Amino acid sequence: MHTVDHLESLCARAWPALAEVPLGNWSMRAADGFTGRANSTLTCGDPGMPIQQALTVAEGFAREHGIKPTAHVVNGSAHERAIEAAGWRVDLDHPGGAESLVMTGPLEKFADGVAESRDLPGWWELTAGSEVSAAQRHVLGSGPAVCFASITDNDWVIAAVRGAVVEDVLHVARLAVRPSHRRQGLARRLMGELAGWGLEQGATTCVLQVAEHNEPAIRLYEELGCTEHHRYRYWIPAVS
Template sequence: MDTVTRLEHDCAQAWPALVDEPLGQWRMRAAGGFTGRANSTLTCGDPGVDVRMALRRAAGFAERNGIRPTLHVVIGTALDSAITRLGWTVNLDHPGGAESLVMTGPLAPGEHEGAHVDDTPSTPWWELTAGSGRPTPAQRHVLSSAAGVGYGVLERHGQVVAAVRGAIVGDLLHVARLAVRPEYRRQGLAVGLLKTLYSWAHAKGATRQALQVAEHNVAAIRLYEGVGCTEHHRYRYWIPC
């Protein structure tokens, strides 16, 4: 596989959908509507059939699983250039943003007071990363069913004020769901928590990181640039016209 395809598949491995069916090298994914990545067909690699047939199968899979037909397409690929002619359009109304950056970088381990990484997610961790201490089955599967997941939290005055999810695939740390309570933002806590997560991952053999962030989320992009990440490539979500 080329570098982009391998990275996309590693990220998909770190973010498991409830249903994940192969179509050649494509991955048709569904997770009850929780997140775009887990409810789209990853179109990296060879689908093993004619592209028009592959698109029909992806749409059929989505309909069978009760989600909107959606394709996850890397910008600049052959499919990205041809997909408009095949009857699909960019989903400009996608709740997470139509276009995302995949950023990569080295690990810069460190420590921060009050920060640690747990082997199991706590109720406060769920509250910050999923919006509720009682996650849905889809949320629980996507965020906590994979092997090699760490649940980072940072505490102040006995309260969890920041949380993050890290999943290790090979030597790659996949970073996701970073959240800081509004009243604790702009205090360097996100960076401190990330560095603590990097230490945890480094001890388990990770040497690099990757993450996905919506192109409109400028603050998050600047944060990740500050810990050494740069843009690797971009992808967009497409839906039938």
């Protein structure tokens, strides 16, 4: 069983930012605004200084890198009340949603086949958009072991997902199926193949970070045997 702090650290390693600077056990991260996870300060562990001071340092780091000061805070964590008392609030307007579930499950329960990692233009277009930035290429393309899994139809990528293995965990992200090919079981098939790849890399457990409003994705992961491990929210200064 992974602790919350350890699992959060593995997720961060699987999703590398362009700039990452430690603050005690916290990690200040920036990637030109691509995703909240890569552009926030992960507040797990001891920052090595009072919380108010640590938040001031994190705010300076964010402004230095041209991003909105944001703290990635585990719900119910020891720091949550202190961060609120320091004058920060939940970012209810965050584009990806203010609150996310972290779900985990055993890969052997749904592994079916083995995904082939193919760095196809269509993979990037489906998961990152038509204009792929350097930050996107870094976050999605870097990591200890990364898989660009996809399903194609006549060489056209119709479903895609990114997997990254860190220690014994397969981090799953950017699962996407084209609207014209939804409700055909492609997401489930792709997850099964990615799980098979993860097992080959030595992983035993998958982890997914999914916004609480993304009910279809949550249902899919539950059907695959995943359960909620914990939740986190994004916090920002009340006055910026």
